Amino acid sequence: MKFYHPRIKEIYPVYKLHKNLFRIGLQIGITTEIKDDNNKMWNLVNILDGRPFQDILNIMLTKYDDLTEEDITGALELLDNEGVLEEAGEIQDIKERYHSNIYYFSRYLNSFQDSIATQKKIHQSTILLLGLGGGGSNILTLLAGLGPKKIKIVDFDIVEQSNLGRQFLYKENDIGLSKVQIAHREVTKMNSDIEVETHNIRITSVSDLIPLLDDVDITICVIDEPQYDIQRIVNKAIVTKNIPCIFGASQVSRGRVYSVIPYQTGCFDCLNIHYTKIDTLFLEQFHGVRTITKTIPTIAYGPAIFQLTSAIVDETIRLLTQYTEPISLNHQYEINYENGASFTHDSWGRYLDECPTCGTGKEDDWEIFSKYGELKL
Numbered sequence: 001m002k003f004y005h006p007r008i009k010e011i012y013p014v015y016k017l018h019k020n021l022f023r024i025g026l027q028i029g030i031t032t033e034i035k036d037d038n039n040k041m042w043n044l045v046n047i048l049d050g051r052p053f054q055d056i057l058n059i060m061l062t063k064y065d066d067l068t069e070e071d072i073t074g075a076l077e078l079l080d081n082e083g084v085l086e087e088a089g090e091i092q093d094i095k096e097r098y099h100s101n102i103y104y105f106s107r108y109l110n111s112f113q114d115s116i117a118t119q120k121k122i123h124q125s126t127i128l129l130l131g132l133g134g135g136g137s138n139i140l141t142l143l144a145g146l147g148p149k150k151i152k153i154v155d156f157d158i159v160e161q162s163n164l165g166r167q168f169l170y171k172e173n174d175i176g177l178s179k180v181q182i183a184h185r186e187v188t189k190m191n192s193d194i195e196v197e198t199h200n201i202r203i204t205s206v207s208d209l210i211p212l213l214d215d216v217d218i219t220i221c222v223i224d225e226p227q228y229d230i231q232r233i234v235n236k237a238i239v240t241k242n243i244p245c246i247f248g249a250s251q252v253s254r255g256r257v258y259s260v261i262p263y264q265t266g267c268f269d270c271l272n273i274h275y276t277k278i279d280t281l282f283l284e285q286f287h288g289v290r291t292i293t294k295t296i297p298t299i300a301y302g303p304a305i306f307q308l309t310s311a312i313v314d315e316t317i318r319l320l321t322q323y324t325e326p327i328s329l330n331h332q333y334e335i336n337y338e339n340g341a342s343f344t345h346d347s348w349g350r351y352l353d354e355c356p357t358c359g360t361g362k363e364d365d366w367e368i369f370s371k372y373g374e375l376k377l
Helices: 040-045 053-063 069-081 096-106 112-123 134-146 179-190 206-213 229-241 268-278 282-290 302-321 367-371
Strands: 006-008 014-018 021-024 032-035 085-087 126-130 150-154 195-199 218-221 245-251 254-260 333-336 342-344
Touching: 021 040, 032 040, 040 053, 040 069, 053 069, 069 085, 085 112, 096 112, 096 134, 112 302, 126 134, 126 206, 134 150, 134 179, 134 245, 134 302, 150 179, 179 195, 206 229, 218 229, 218 302, 229 245, 229 254, 229 268, 245 302, 254 302, 268 282, 268 367, 282 367, 302 333
Parallel strands: 126 150, 126 218, 150 195, 218 245
Antiparallel strands: 006 085, 014 021, 021 032, 245 254, 254 333, 333 342
16 A cells, blocks of 8 residues: 555553564563664654654655665565555544444454544444344344444334343333333433334234335344244345345354345355254254244343344444454354354355255255245245
8 A cells, every 4th residue: 555644553551571573462472573773663663653754755865865665665565565644634524432433443454544434334334133122122222322323123022021131232111111111211212313113013924024224225134033034034035125134043152143245245044054954863852943832931141142132233344344354254153151252154155056036946955944834934
């Protein structure tokens, strides 16, 4: 990148360890350490404050007659490759409450204007959030801090006492009230910049969802009813409307996130086809699960749910703004609550010739789809 007003990123301090060694940054693992026997790099770094490149060049060439312009541009390239240099910019017309987001984005970007543009992109976005339970209620709180233009929230349930151990949007006095009603009230208190649109409905068919996707930039699906079938319903709707979606779910001590960008990545039906191909027991496993009659209690631990919801929201912002690479495209991204580790499963692709939803395949060709309930359009 060519820099016109280069500066060391404002998030990184510059300090000496001893006479010929200095560091940029404090965080273990991403600190840049520079050996500097003649103090040339030290002097260069300390004038990288956003002033014009020509001024920097003049200062360094005057101070050191053995340097060339190529030496200076080479040093800037080194600092850029280390991720500590950015094209300078100033925050304007963005509320102070969002400035810390911008500085976080600057870790990944080499133009401060791009970091600012990332926050502006969020401000301009409309997000559809499906579900306001353990996942959705905490996701909503995180979204409120990020400041999208509009959030559409969907749930049919009421607040119950059993929710309060993990759904921290709701309070004891809210028991018995509509979740979307309370969510609207609380988000408005947290961030009055956001328009909140409420839909107190149960999604049981594709046609229930299609109208809600109008003017939506991205969807988050953490709804779990009707069990198993809801993912196919949401998948069909977002592919039909060509709207990206992040899916998230929690099971005992694991959380899982995956994303679908219609016609670019594999969709949820592609994932079913993928597992049918690679796992000889997948059909039997799914059939067995669908025949379970035992009532399983809710398994949800607040600190674990926070790990999952944080990952879902960050992945949403990655997909929405591209401030850095998404993790869950064509991958299921899994979080192990027991030890904090995360990893991605083997990728699955788009089955263009076989998928009945995002491709040209036929549903009847795949036994797995008969194990689901009828996909109501």
